[in-house]
Amino acid sequence: MERTRISTHIILICGAMFMTLPVWIAFATSTHAPETILREGLQFWPGGNFLKTYKEVLFVEGGVMKKVTAITMLKNSLILGIGFAVGKVIVSMLAAYAIVYFRFRFAVPLFWVIFMTLLLPLEVRIIPSYKVVADLGLLDTQAGLIIPLIASATGTFFFRQFFRSVPDELLEAARLDGATAWGFFKDILVPLSKTMIAAILIIMFVVGWNQYLWPLIMTTKEENYTLVIGIKQIYQVLSEGGEIPQFQKAFAMTILATLPPVLVVLIFQNWFVKGLVESEK
Amino acid sequence: MKRVQFEHSPIPYLFVAPQIIIIVIFFLWPAGQAVYQSFLLEDAFGLSSRFVWFRNYSDTIFSRAWLQAFNFTIIFSMLVTFLSLGLALLLAVKANEVIRGASTYKTMLMWAYAIAPPVAGLMGNLMFNPLIGDLYSLMNAIGFDFDHKLQAADASFVVVLISVWKQVSVNFIFFLAGLQGIPKSVNEASILDCKSSFRRFWTITFPLLAPTTFFLMVINITYAFFETFGIIDTTTQGAPGGATTTLVFKVFQDGFRGADIGGSSAQSVVLMLLVLGLTVIQFRFIEKKVHY
């Protein structure tokens, strides 16, 4: 019962290697000079160019128009990630509260409307969404970037499931204590949901940070690019050839684009899994 | 719904308003627009448009390019779903068995959830790059005449590989949770009843994982249909010759690059209906059987 077989460990080690090696190699390669990379291919061991490369990538203007640094893009990504996460949590909690705790005339149809958005992600209505945002004058703005993304109902769903699991007695006791609807929400439900809120914040931060298609089409100026979009630019520059392809910078960018969400996920790993699984039911 | 609820209050409308307003402006309205525009044909300069009924639909749906994208999307989704589910299940089962090093393994297997598809795509792309990519050389060394820029099968291979790679993490997390949701005593009872661990897995563990598997299937198909856009855009761009173009990639291509708003909108609508149909099928026919 207690002796785990060698084969189990072998399988797990292979799996772990499969999942982590590519990123390690990306990192290691990013710390070498471009000439080395061209000559020898991908690197397994870190090289000596770590500071030089990353400093360049972060602070020196790059990109097609040479107007944006990784630091700027990092900032944009952070704003997107945090803004999206916070916005999502607030909007979803309010909506979920309304649906679960109130009997009102349009509750059921509204619920189905919200449910529908789960099925149809942004990619399906990408062009008209672009047009709407452009018409509202929100292209190249943070608001235009973040708000349309909140239209998907995943957050509302998670909170709905969670609220449904809160015992009815709590509400009954609160009403006996004279709590208003807002009071119950503010003083009891929200504190109770702390773990859930944290989990959703983390998940949504990662989702927001990793947005690709939407920022791609609605940011036209390079200084508004997020890190993840910057990846696309690298790809284009690489495909064009010209001088020595700066592979080390490409890899450095991928590492920068990956690091924050991965760190967030790793640090809050336990909360994360608990929050996801509780809402699956 | 809750047994105990508030009644007669304007508050619910207030609370649900932000979500609904955003949905109306940024979901319903654009979705409606997409449907509307699918019936229009714009002139070359985008200055005026004509109402052409279903011509956009027939033009695009029956075009070779669209059918190719349709086929590829279906096959691609099936491959990515089954491969990443299978791999993740295997890893989850094994990870559930170990005691020593359990948390290290789990961390290493879980983290890839956080990486963005396009980033994974670019990394993969670089690794298959003819100039520096070890994987490129490896494939050629094994004996494949590998060139993912020119050969459809190789390009598909690259895209499938990267897509599966990224999705294994998510599936792993949920499978692991599902496995841990099976009561330990049920597991022990099966140990007393059945000698072969292989048989135990298929007759006890796997059936009890059915709800998780179903849930993940829905998630994976959605992933393969839509989120893989980022991977395709940073690797093959749908090449060669449309061989790795998924339906959603084609919508983007035709709409933003080809400026064919009408056709692209028609494709969007068809895609919407396709996904809705798939979801209905999944929920209607499979979901009931999966719960015990």
Place this chain on the structure above:
Amino acid sequence: MSSVTLKDVRKTYPNGAEAIRGVDMDIKSGELIVFVGPSGCGKSTLLRMVAGLEGISGGDISIGERLINDVSPSERDVAMVFQNYALYPHMSVRGNMSYGLKNRKMPKAEIDQKVNDAAKMLKIDAFLERQPNQLSGGQRQRVAMGRAIVREPSVFLFDEPLSNLDAKLRVQMRIEIKKLQRRMNVTSIYVTHDQTEAMTLADRLAVINEGRVEQMGAPMELYTNPKTLFVASFIGAPAINLIPVTFDGQTLNNGPLELSGFTGLPENTDLVLGIRPDVMDKNPSGQFEMRVDLVERHGGETLIYGALSNAVDNQGEELEICLKGDKEMLPELDEKLQLGFDPSTAFVFRKDTGERLI
């Protein structure tokens, strides 16, 4: 039908904790042995070692003539009933009961026969096609037992099977289990923390404390002849009254309280006097007096709780004792009762080792 033999069985966890510290036991074929003890004493661990669900760190376990230390659980010919039933949620009752036999390649007709017979015996034949989540707790319990019975194993193992049932059902099922075991005459090991279950079910009882068997024997033997303080206080409901005393050569003393009738005890050592609630009686010339604090009328008998006058417990507080009286006894609160007991019915233990001296 087989005997079960344990020889110096030990279990140590990787972190060094010793769960089982050398247990020897000879269980005869057809016996119903109960492992009883407080939470964490190791009784479940011991049971699971017999089942093969926990490994053995030292010693030997044999079923019949066969040493089973390294035999896999499904090949030990044991069947187990779990505390939370552990039914396979996705299979019907019939499926649950047939699963083990199917895996052993029994022909279908034979399996059906055995399942139907067992179901009839347990009165669950009406539920054979239902799923576990459609059954009540008691019904699930029977299915769990049915699953064990159809296997016709050498040994039945029960891991606190009645803990999750309500009180009335528990009593009912207890009786059924005893009858069933008698009828099938299969060697059984039953784990419980409930001493009533232990006393009523066991042919022999093993009181386990901190990984060791303190005493093993017939229930009444343990009741009338406990070897240690632990056994005396664990067995018997209501629990035995314990009075800290010392011996001065003549009498047992606790403060001003003096009790005579005891000889041969060590002086200047902390001792504990144990008197069962049912061996005391109202007696105007009795040895001590009790102030009534609480009267519990249980219908057929009355339990009277109160403080022993002139005596103190280990913390220097009032010493609580319990008297079991018949249903006519109805003292008033705060009434003082004079109680007497026959010294030969009392036990005296050493406080440090728990060893029984008288």
